[in-house]
Amino acid sequence: MVKKAKNPLKIDYKNGIIEDRLLQIRNFKDVNTPKLITVWSIEIEPRDSKKVIDRLIRNDFQINDPVSLKHLKRIRKNVESSTLEVVLCSKEYIYDKDEIDQKLKSAWASAEKYEVKGVIEVPEFAPSTKELNSAWSAKYWPLIWNGNPNDQILNDYKIDMREVRDELARASAMSTKMAAAGQRFPIVSVFVDPSRQKAKVVAEDGRNYAGSLPIDHSVMVGIRTVGERLKEDADADADAYLCLDYDVYLTHEPCSMCSMALIHSRVRRVVFLSQMERTGCLKITSGDGYCMNDNKLLNSKYEGFQWVGEEYPVGAVDRDVCC
Numbered sequence: 001m002v003k004k005a006k007n008p009l010k011i012d013y014k015n016g017i018i019e020d021r022l023l024q025i026r027n028f029k030d031v032n033t034p035k036l037i038t039v040w041s042i043e044i045e046p047r048d049s050k051k052v053i054d055r056l057i058r059n060d061f062q063i064n065d066p067v068s069l070k071h072l073k074r075i076r077k078n079v080e081s082s083t084l085e086v087v088l089c090s091k092e093y094i095y096d097k098d099e100i101d102q103k104l105k106s107a108w109a110s111a112e113k114y115e116v117k118g119v120i121e122v123p124e125f126a127p128s129t130k131e132l133n134s135a136w137s138a139k140y141w142p143l144i145w146n147g148n149p150n151d152q153i154l155n156d157y158k159i160d161m162r163e164v165r166d167e168l169a170r171a172s173a174m175s176t177k178m179a180a181a182g183q184r185f186p187i188v189s190v191f192v193d194p195s196r197q198k199a200k201v202v203a204e205d206g207r208n209y210a211g212s213l214p215i216d217h218s219v220m221v222g223i224r225t226v227g228e229r230l231k232e233d234a235d236a237d238a239d240a241y242l243c244l245d246y247d248v249y250l251t252h253e254p255c256s257m258c259s260m261a262l263i264h265s266r267v268r269r270v271v272f273l274s275q276m277e278r279t280g281c282l283k284i285t286s287g288d289g290y291c292m293n294d295n296k297l298l299n300s301k302y303e304g305f306q307w308v309g310e311e312y313p314v315g316a317v318d319r320d321v322c323c
């Protein structure tokens with residue numbers, strides 16, 4: 001994690017734009033709807049708080065809990081009973097109440113002092129604004145405001161701008177050439193493998209050619225080509241995801257089939273040039289606003305960006321065509 005000031009990339013945090021060109025594509029509708037997780041809590045007398053914090057939280061839960069609870073205040077006061085309620089750990093870390101009671105007992109090294117109070121629901125992540133942070137704190141559990149979590153996400157992207165420019169230029173040149181030749185689907189995708197050692201897979205849309213299938217969109221052709229290459233590679237793991245951690249450069253925003261296929265094949269990142277307002281499936285303003293790359297209903301995500309500069313023109317595609 002680099003410090004914001006040391007990031008070599010120029011980042012416009014407010015608008016989510018990197019180097020004045022790459023617009024981050026995320027589903028901010030989801031970000032600001034709390035996804036709740038279950039945590040164990042306990043009610044204690046104030047004089048015992050140090051024991052709970054030192055023996056249980058610092059020594060065990062903070063280290064071993066797979067769920068980060070750093071955005072939560074650990075303790076809240078119960079004014080009426082003048083006790084404290086403490087968040088212990090996620091239910092993902094400890095599922096059984098008996099097990100957690102056992103930990104409590106051994107922390108006190110004496111007979112039963114406290115029993116875990118029960119489970120409560122808290123937001124899994126902090127929201128993007130201070131206002132929502134206050135609202136969620138009042139509704140669920142006090143949260144710590146550390147700024148918009150998306151700032152950290154923007155800051156953590158590793159982007160080689162030269163590669164981005166090179167691959168978009170390559171796709172753009174092919175696409176404009178295809179359009180000039182009268183092709184109806186001047187759609188191109190470039191697949192770059194994570195090691196940067198293999199040849200890039202450059203895929204034209206198959207629908208320009210006789211004998212193709214209606215589903216031979218450029219992305220589908222590209223994924224298939226990567227798959228064929230994997231078959232020829234004797235060292236390859238047959239169960240591996242087809243495009244694990246690949247970066248994919250596209251002339252046009254992908255349709256629902258292609259953006260879903262990119263989820264299944266586990267790419268790391270998609271950068272596209274031209275938005276497809278009716279048929280695209282990444283931007284919230286495209287199609288049904290499904291935001292396929294960042295949808296909480298799906299079990300994986302990929303980074304999404306649109307190039308917002310004018311440098312790389314693409315061949316025109318009918319607005320109702322799925323790319």
Ligand SMILES: [Zn+2]
Pocket residue numbers: 217218219254255256257258259322323
């Ligand atoms: Zn498609």
